[in-house]
Amino acid sequence: MIKFENVSKTYSDGFQAVKDLNFEIRSGEFLVLIGPSGCGKTTTMKMINKLEPHTGGLLTINGKDIKKTDTVTLRRSIGYVIQQTGLFPHYTLEQNIGLLPDLKGWDKGRKKQRVHELLDMVGLDPDTYAGRYPKELSGGQQQRVGVARALAADPEIILMDEPFGALDPITREQLQDEVLRLQQDLKKTIVFVTHDMDEALKMGDRIAVLKAGTILQLDSPETLLRAPSHGFVEEFIGKNRVYQNPEFIPVKEVMRENPATVLPHRSPLRAITYMRNKKTDTLLVLNEEGVLLGIVSAYDLQANIDNASQVGEIMKPVQNVLPETATAKDALMAVNQAPYGIIPVIDSRKRLIGIVTRGTLISTFASHWAGKGDEV
Ligand SMILES: Nc1ncnc2c1ncn2[C@@H]1O[C@H](COP(=O)(O)OP(=O)(O)OP(=O)(O)O)[C@@H](O)[C@H]1O
Ligand SMILES: [Mg+2]
Known part of the structure; x- marks a missing residue:
């Protein structure tokens, strides 16, 4: 655990x-620091490894107070990845990645095995790449090596300062996925x-939003999206962004309550009459306790x-x-596969609490994308 207590940093110019x-x-x-340029993200990070x-x-x-920890020992236990990879141009990838294991005094065999394992881990074939120099790699590949190097001595903590900032969107996404997988x-x-807020939302267990050297809010992506604590945070995230991230919206917000239902012992004729009145062409069949038993269409x-x-x-x-407990994203993915276009939402005892249809999804999302908030 890394703990900041009233920590501040005043540079030598005051x-x-x-x-x-x-x-x-x-x-x-996985903690993400985000905020405008100059707000102190890099400073915060660099204080951790002194x-x-x-x-x-x-x-x-x-x-342990890091002031009382030997700086060299501390740095060796913390991996560090930056945007400009910081790879040594005249070292091969094997030498670059092996640097820290070298410093730790690992023997050759163990080091080589570790380097190959790491190259493999970040998706670079060791036999092809171990002997190459950084300039013989693409930007994305260099960044992969940067990640491999940070992992080399198996540190407990890894600091990553805009590691994917210079990459094209596709490579960036690939590396994000790899880092998430490694993290898991x-x-x-x-x-x-x-x-990049999208990157923050995708990667972070929690996100700290910084402004002018202070943390305005530190919360899960979900809370940040749904309950920004300051106008600045809301602006920074982007209003209504939650609707671009349906994985953070509970299914209950895209669901309709009280759909038309019928008891299983009713006669088909009575059910058809009821459907006409209700202007629906499907009924959900529930028992007396409200437990979902099945679905029936007017046609059947x-x-x-x-x-x-x-x-x-x-x-x-x-x-x-x-x-x-599902999310609107689950609903979006399921709706196309659903027979009759209806997905019942049930509680842990299988009792029906509502339905999601294409219609309920569209009306929720359309109203927010149109900027009308909750009015519709
Ligand atoms: N060595 C230094 N001496 C004086 N001031 C510095 C020094 N390094 C950074 N600063 C100042 O401290 C503030 C925070 O800088 P920092 O690099 O932590 O910002 P950042 O949030 O990482 O910004 P960016 O998003 O642009 O990387 C900035 O105003 C910066 O000018
Ligand atoms: Mg910075």
Whole structure:
């Protein structure tokens, strides 16, 4: 755990770049720092590995004051990736990645094995790439090597300062996915700086929004989107952005309550009459407790009106349902596969609480994209 207690940084010219930071970065957490240029993101990050020692307050890693930790030892236990990879041009990739293991005194065999393993891990074939020089790689490949190098000595913490800032969108997305995958496998604590809110939302367990050397809000992507604590945060995120990120919207917000339902022992004729009144062509079949049993369409009822006496004999099982914990993204993905275009939303006891249809999705999203907020 990295803990900031009233941490500040005043540069030698007297400029206070970071003011009284109070927050914690949990072990295994992916924490994103975001904010406008000059707000102190890089400074905050560099204080952690003492590239820019803090000038006030207490900064601890796993309870140890970093001021009292030997700087070289500290740096070797923290990986660092920056935008301009910082690879040594006259070293091969093997030498670049092997630098820290070298410093740690690993023997040749162990080092070579580790370098190959790491190249593999970041998607570069070791046999092809180990002997190459940085200039013989594309920007994206260089960044991969940067990530491999940061992982070389298996540090607990990795600092990444706009690591993908200079990459084209496709390469950037690939590397984001790889880093997320690595993070899941390796459970590192990652502090990641970016300018890009989409990247922040995709990568972060939590996101800290900085402005002028202070943290305005530190929250999960979901909370940040749904409950920005300051006008500045909301502006910075972009109003209504939550509707561009349906994975953060609970399904209940795109669902309609009280859909037309029927008990299984009703007669088909009665069900058809009821559907006409309700102007619907499907009914969900529920038992007395509200548990979803099946679905029946007007067409099926008509076709079987003479050879069935109860709706329950005609209903079909519902294959696609969403739990109430689902998101609007789940609903968007499921709606095309749903028979009759209806996805029931059920609680943990299988009781129906609403339905999602293309219509409910469109009306929710359209109203927000049209900038009308909740009016529609
Ligand atoms: N060595 C230094 N001496 C004096 N001031 C500095 C120094 N380094 C940075 N600053 C100032 O501290 C503030 C924060 O800088 P920092 O590099 O942390 O910002 P940042 O949020 O990383 O910005 P960017 O998004 O542009 O990278 C800026 O106003 C910057 O000019
Ligand atoms: Mg910076």
